Amino acid sequence: MSKFRLKLTGLFVLLIGFSVLAAGLLMGNSYQKNHQAALRDHMIRELHVLNAAAPWPVMDNEANQSEYLQTQAKRFKEIAGMRVTYIRLDGKVMGDSDHDPATMDNHLGRTEVQEALDSGTGSSIRHSDTLQQNMLYVAITVNGDKGSDKQGIIRLAMSLGDVERSLNNMWLALIFGLFLLFAIAAIISYRVALSVTRPLERMTSAAKRMANMDYAIRVPEGGRDEVGELARALNAMAGSLQEQLSEIRQNGTRLQSVLDNMTSGVVMIAHDGRITLYNRQAELLLGSTLRERVGRSYTEIRQHFELVGLIREGLENPVPLHEELTVYYPEERLLEINIVPMRLSGDEEPGLLLVVQDVTAIRRLERMRSEFVANVSHELKTPVAAVKGFAETLLSGAMNDPETARSFLTIIQDESERLNRLIGDILELSKIESRRSPLQFSPIDLPMFLARMTELLSAEAAKKEIVLDVQTEEGLFLEADEDRLGQILMNLMQNGINYTPEGGKVKVRAEIFTTNDGEEEEMVRITVSDTGIGIPKKDIPRIFERFYRVDKARSRSSGGTGLGLSIVKHLAELHHGTIRVESTVGVGSQFILELPLLQP
Known part of the structure; x- marks a missing residue:
């Protein structure tokens, strides 16, 4: 799975999750407030019913009044199941269904008591250290049993444990629903992201393979939308590049075949001195291999000092050069070097093209021909000179001496035979070398x-x-x-x-x-x-x-x-x-x- 698809899926899931989480929090908070408000109203009604059933007694004896209110508090606790507390206007507890009023603190500072004194009703929620749970306190001010002015405060207290358990259950249900929704949203988001990213991934993969010169790749073209149009354009580009690359490779193969089968060594050097081409004949004539030379500087050709000097001269002064050099590596040869300035591209400085020809055999044949002509001339000259000299001697009078004449004629005959043998051997050698027989x-x-x-x-x-x-x-x-x-x-x-x-x-x-x-x-x-x-x-x-x-x-x-x-x-x-x-x-x-x- 691509990173883009993961990011897109995660974005969809986060948006949906945050939306559901916010809605859940608002709903839970609203439910809690509404439930507490309904419970508070219910407790206020209960307090009014309680006050109607047992009004605040007006008595001069405080002990009797407290005893009466204590009895009423316990009775109503049994009926309503809630803690009932009677509080005098100065905050003193006169009766309580759960505790002895004499042992209880003054309640004037309680929040619900203050609110009841100010507005007639009051409520608060706080933690009970005695019961170790949150309690809801609701209080109202009441008049005496003879309709006199405010006599005291009646307070109901109810545990919020049931409410909190209900809220906890609601939060659990909300969290489970949220996870379920997350899973569904993830699946749906993945499917949506897949439909969006898969064509893009295919095109990206195809583009990467094209960048690596693999132009045979094609992508599914899909529908008629923009993605489909892009896929078709990409396929058309790949087809065009594939044809051009095939033609370039064919031309390169032909050129490489020509270079490899040339009888001349070809070396191409860029303007910075790097060798960019080194054919097979150059390997044979100059030594070293293509791998050892291409991409490296010409100055690393340390076996051929004179050749390096010629290349340096050609780079410094780009004019055609022609020289014949004797090299001794990999073997002794006489090489004809032609150096031609050449631009590898339009905006580059000129490089050099070296054409190296082995002329050892040609020069040796030329030397042998010259030596052969000289030797033949010399060998022919000797008997001819002898024949000519002795013939002239005979003509000048030696013929009159029979013994001298016979000796000279014998020498002329021997030199003629020698001349005949020499001509015969030359003709024989010529026939053998030319394979005419x-x-x-x-x-x-x-x-x-x-x-x-x-x-x-x-x-x-x-x-x-x-x-x-x-x-x-x-x-x-x-x-x-x-x-x-x-x-x-x-x-x-x-x-x-x-x-x-x-x-x-x-x-x-x-x-x-x-x-x-x-x-x-x-x-x-x-x-x-x-x-x-x-x-x-x-x-x-x-x-x-x-x-x-x-x-x-x-x-x-x-x-x-x-x-x-x-x-x-x-x-x-x-x-x-x-x-x-x-x-x-x-x-x-x-x-x-x-x-x-x-x-x-």
Whole structure:
């Protein structure tokens, strides 16, 4: 039950209760006064009857007069049942039905006696200490039995106990009736208050739910009165707000979806420096989460000092800014930062919109392209310069010396072959990277395949007295592109032969193993190890880069192009495998190729 309904019901009950209580008090008081007045009149009549029946005696002897009046008082007490007292004009008691007159006080000071002396009749109500109850006293002045002037006062006294008991009963009945009326009034008032407050409560509850953005609530519209009109207006407002909120939520969902799926980080900062928007890509690029950033100051981005400085500059001088920054948290990246002043509302100072783009890969590709062009130019320039130089020498007269001419022509032929290999490797790498030549997978008998590779390279190994050792399980089959797998192993084994001193050893080992990453996929591991010069630790991370050489002079003398391991890495990835290298300078190197037994 609402407080308003309780107040309204209580107000109705109080009004009715006060009205009934006031009426009861007036009625009880009136009843008491009327009853006492009727009793007083009755007692006055009784006194006149008493005086008529036994007039005041006129006697010279006071004792005889007192005895007579005492006798009359007791006689009339037996008849009327009321206390009778005869009082002389000076207040002395001459006779009393209940007490000995000689023991009684002078009654001249009694109220009823004074009133009787003044006006002929008098009355009063006072408490009797003797009887311990309220008494009504009525007195009249009387003449003697011979019609002489006033001789004395006759007084009747009557207990008001019966009257008070009757009044008490009346008050009890009045109180009970009042409580009953209160209960009936409370029920009726509650029903009336309910009919008034229930629609208002429903509308108040609906308004509170609307304030909490619950616009699906509706209230019963009721009749055609003002409350019904208010309910209909409230329902219409709720329907309109619900449609608008649905449209706003759809737009917000679309915007959030766009922001979350953008490849750029978006950060919005209010004019006071608080971050108001922080999308998912911003979390990835700048670290921290949406919960950690939104609502807080940009100065709390302590991991990116330069970015904080840019934001501060943009807030102090609201002009578009464009910078590229290197950040190291959560990982090292090169970020392109675009800062644009933006007003969030018409009367606010401009805030900032930050668009953050990861350009690490783009810049790395640009650098790799520049390096590739430079390396290709350099690699092409060397054999071309050699061919050109020796050709010019021959043309200038060296052809006349057959031995010199043969030597120069041999060099020109070697450099041409080297140039041809370089161009071939560049074209091959381009095809592999662009995936213009898809792989053709088929089952390969690995022991037989490795034996054929060994046979092809045995003559080259024999020149340096290098032992080729192949170890593999019998019956081991692998699903792969036979030509590309041959290209991988031929490259690795040739590198082992080229970088192993005379009398060394190149070992090839193939085995099956199971991954422990939860999927338990069967893989084939092919390890090509040698006892060569090894690779310094600092060069290992870059060994698979294009044109990267550990020993440039030795690589050129061996006829290498610097693209072999890069081709190997790309072919391994096309086979859904991996390749890595482990090496110790002066001890040797081993290249570990891991390929799935069955292609996915």
